[in-house]
Amino acid sequence: MKRISKIGILIMTLFSFSKVQSQVVSDKATYTDTSYTTGSVISKDGTKIGYRQYGHGTPLVIVQGAMGVAYNYDQLAKALAAGFTVYVPDRRGRGLSTLEYTPQYTIQRDVEDLQSILEKTQAHLVFALSSGAIITLEACKVLPAIQKVVLYEPPFYVKGVPTKNIDRLNQEVAEGKLASAMVTIFRTIKVGPPVFAYIPRPVLTFLVKRPLELEQKNGPGKYEYYSKLIPSIRYDAKIVLERGGEIKTYHSVNQPILLLGGTKSPKYLQLSLDSLQKILPNGSRKIFKGLDHSGPWNKDKGGSPELVANAIIEYFKKLN
Structure with a gap:
């Protein structure tokens, strides 16, 4: 029951994210930031x-x-x-x-x-x-x-640098599997709701797809599309590969x-x-x-x- 309730929380989190994105789009149309x-x-x-x-x-x-x-x-x-x-x-x-x-x-x-x-x-x-x-x-x-x-x-x-995860991420991005790549990001950098650790990869990949699809439909508001951000993380992954295990050099x-x-x-x-x-x-x-x-x-x-x-x-x- 505990695992089921955590999955429910995740679903609510992902769909509320999509709802917020569509609200922000309408805000953008009526407000110009001059700061x-x-x-x-x-x-x-x-x-x-x-x-x-x-x-x-x-x-x-x-x-x-x-x-x-x-x-x-x-x-x-x-x-x-x-x-x-x-x-x-x-x-x-x-x-x-x-x-x-x-x-x-x-x-x-x-x-x-x-x-x-x-x-x-x-x-x-x-x-x-x-x-x-x-x-x-x-x-x-x-x-x-x-x-x-x-x-x-x-x-x-x-x-130890998670080289296998980074290799997987690069391959998923190259194949256009952005939802899978997003899950690999979660699993590698260990950010996001703690409930992610309880969910099998195929289930989490399926759940991530929906917000990505809704973002393409509704827009990201003032933020960047995740479909653009996910491929860009290859820059950051390369930094981790080059320097993530070299802390003593500083x-x-x-x-x-x-x-x-x-x-x-x-x-x-x-x-x-x-x-x-x-x-x-x-x-x-x-x-x-x-x-x-x-x-x-x-x-x-x-x-x-x-x-x-x-x-x-x-x-x-x-x-x-």
Whole structure:
């Protein structure tokens, strides 16, 4: 009975997600947000990287993680905008930066993208989530422009990178099996409702298909289509393959770094923070009770953006 009730909760969650998506579409038609402007830079390899710009003050760049676009960080950026000029670039393959994934991609391309943003904005402060945090750590090695950093749960796999899952994900995306790929994402990064762990893969794949179909019909509102986000996660998977097991290589990163995380995040992310805190020469840490990996995202995506923003503001002010 307990398992059945959890499956019922999942079904309700998936269908309520679809309902919210259709409501957001109607909201979009009647409201224009003037709190930000957009711009772009050209990265070293010629790729166009688009960004949103909020507020006025000290320049601050937000580096995204997987499965989101600039709008996922809208409330965080607005919470920071009173004291910072906040730049939220879309990483490759999503939102305003549309270059599709190719197997030739390496993390160095994302480092170059960040460098282009930093050079245009003259920013020295960076906040980054998840795979974006690994990009930022890699950039800290070679970009002296980065002076102070806040990272939220970089996904280092201290006990071994899940290479088989990543291979499966790449194959499913290549075959256009997006619902199956979404399930592989859930199983690999261990986010989403805890009930997912109780459901057999074929059942969960079937349940995921319906919201994806409804999104194609109703639209994603102000967010990006999952049908576009799922293929883009191959960038993030490549980052994990290249650097997810190389946490010890960051012992030479000397910038002051605040590590953030939530008590509801998967254990491997907490182990990542434990290890990174020991390795970084100037690292400190703050844990949010009740938050998970989506902490920096908008509230309707499970985040607590004001709480995360307050920690960012406090840390950067303390270092001035």
